[in-house]
Amino acid sequence: MAWYIKWAIMVIAAAIGLGGYNGIPWCKMGIAEWAYWIGAIGTIGTLIGTIWLATSENRRRREHALSTARIVIAKMQFPMIQTALAALRISNTLEEYQARIPTEQGLIQRMPQKWKNLGDELSAQEYWSADELVALLALDRSKAQFIAEFQSQILFVSKQLTGISSSERTVPQIMSDVQRAIKILRGAATSLSKIGEHLSSDTAFS
Known part of the structure; x- marks a missing residue:
């Protein structure tokens, strides 16, 4: 009071x-x-x-919730950075593949396993649990919501890459999927980095 x-x-x-x-x-x-x-x-x-x-x-209760949220943020920092870096790295790899597909004969037939490997790498990242996001609500409700959304987007791309098959989809469809994956991953990587910086700043704990 x-x-x-x-x-x-x-x-x-x-x-x-x-x-x-x-x-x-x-x-x-x-x-x-x-x-x-x-x-x-x-x-x-x-x-x-x-x-x-x-x-x-x-x-x-409020003080306890804030203390818990700060501990959760400290735990989330490294996985968040690693996930952002992985998303950016994979988006760059996808862009490289996208540029090579129209010019290299037969490359598209060799790509399914590469897509799957990239999808598996995304899904293998250390993500944050629902309980951690709930704890984060005590500090910043909007940031917790955004983190959950970006996690869902990254996992969606992971599932999409794992399911790409050249025998089931045309080259234009695959190119469209890859372009969308690049856009999602880069947006998520940038946003996660900014959110991580904001949550770790002194103003986030005031």
Whole structure:
């Protein structure tokens, strides 16, 4: 709770107390009235105590969630960098293959195993779990969402590359798949690098 909120509560409580002291004829009250007021004051005190305990518990949970998120970020940093580098490297390899296919006779027939190898390399990266992304929500909800989306995109490309077969798809279809894979991987690599830098900066932990 911010200091100015505490001061505001104290001022309001003092004003209510002063108004009650001056406005209520205490000397004329009987036993029943005193019992009523004592009960009312006790109820108010209980309510204030309950609210204070609830806010304290919320603060404790929030601090615990932030601490957990920071630990998760430290654990995610290296896999995120490695995944971004792998995505960029594989996109460059795909671009090289894409440039060679129209000029090298028979290359397309030799490519399925190469596609599969690249897809397997992508799927073998160390990714982050759903629990880790949930923990990250305490720091930055949008970044956790973006990381999950980029992971899904990379795994989609991995599955696509693994399933490419020259006997089932035409050369234009394969070229289109490769071009889309290059675009997805480069976008994911760039975005993951930027997100990693942002999450590791001091402003992310403020």
